[in-house]
Amino acid sequence: MFRATLFTLYPDMFPGPLGASLSGDALARGLWSLETINIREHGVGRHRAVDDTPAGGGPGMVIRADVLAASLDAGLPADDPRPRLLMSPRGKPLTQARAREWSAGPGVVVVCGRFEGVDERVIGARGLEEISIGDYVLSGGEIAAIVLLDACVRLIPGVMGKTESGADESFEGGLLEYPHYTRPRDWEGRAIPDVLLSGDHARIARWRREQAEAITRERRPDLLKTRPS
Numbered sequence: 001m002f003r004a005t006l007f008t009l010y011p012d013m014f015p016g017p018l019g020a021s022l023s024g025d026a027l028a029r030g031l032w033s034l035e036t037i038n039i040r041e042h043g044v045g046r047h048r049a050v051d052d053t054p055a056g057g058g059p060g061m062v063i064r065a066d067v068l069a070a071s072l073d074a075g076l077p078a079d080d081p082r083p084r085l086l087m088s089p090r091g092k093p094l095t096q097a098r099a100r101e102w103s104a105g106p107g108v109v110v111v112c113g114r115f116e117g118v119d120e121r122v123i124g125a126r127g128l129e130e131i132s133i134g135d136y137v138l139s140g141g142e143i144a145a146i147v148l149l150d151a152c153v154r155l156i157p158g159v160m161g162k163t164e165s166g167a168d169e170s171f172e173g174g175l176l177e178y179p180h181y182t183r184p185r186d187w188e189g190r191a192i193p194d195v196l197l198s199g200d201h202a203r204i205a206r207w208r209r210e211q212a213e214a215i216t217r218e219r220r221p222d223l224l225k226t227r228p229s
């Protein structure tokens, strides 16, 4: 089973949106599990401090290496097989391919940063892989972790209605998805493209592929360069 363990200063943010709809139903059905560990449990001193001022000066606070390491060491068995991810704007981009890879494995360990981030030393010492959800800065890693988990969970076998419903989607096969239509057939003077009502499945498939390629060329030409052939 896909097990998610989150290290956070805000455990109340979970499951949050992951408790609703597709991912929430799957959680209730036991297709995946979610555990949160409050980093503050290993804070130091009477106030359980988790952060301190940056060495070298500058604004903000940094999560202490010793505190985060103690939390990880206490919360995970030494032989835990799961990848250990750190949400970070400096990380490798989250992609559909990575989400698919993780969804097929034993789950993920996700560390949520706050403030200016975490002490660099703990990243190397505990083998954390930095992952970014995009080129913008959030106030904390929790929402990024929810994004990552949502992308993984919907791909776990049995979570989506039909097993094939993930295969055609945007980014699978390196293309954005073709356009969708449903009833009514005519709406505000706009008709559903005839080909989709033709019943000719080969023609429909060809039209969809052409549309997907045209939309990708227009909106995201960068995807075509790295497209798997």
Ligand code: SAH
Pocket: 086, 087, 088, 089, 090, 111, 112, 113, 114, 115, 116, 117, 118, 131, 132, 133, 134, 135, 136, 137, 138, 139, 140, 141, 142, 144
């Ligand atoms: N000072 C850092 C930003 C810290 S933002 C920098 O300039 O790189 C605080 C926390 O929010 C980060 O530690 C990270 O866990 C999370 N975060 C912010 N933006 C993110 C993004 N685009 N992807 C993933 N996590 C992000």
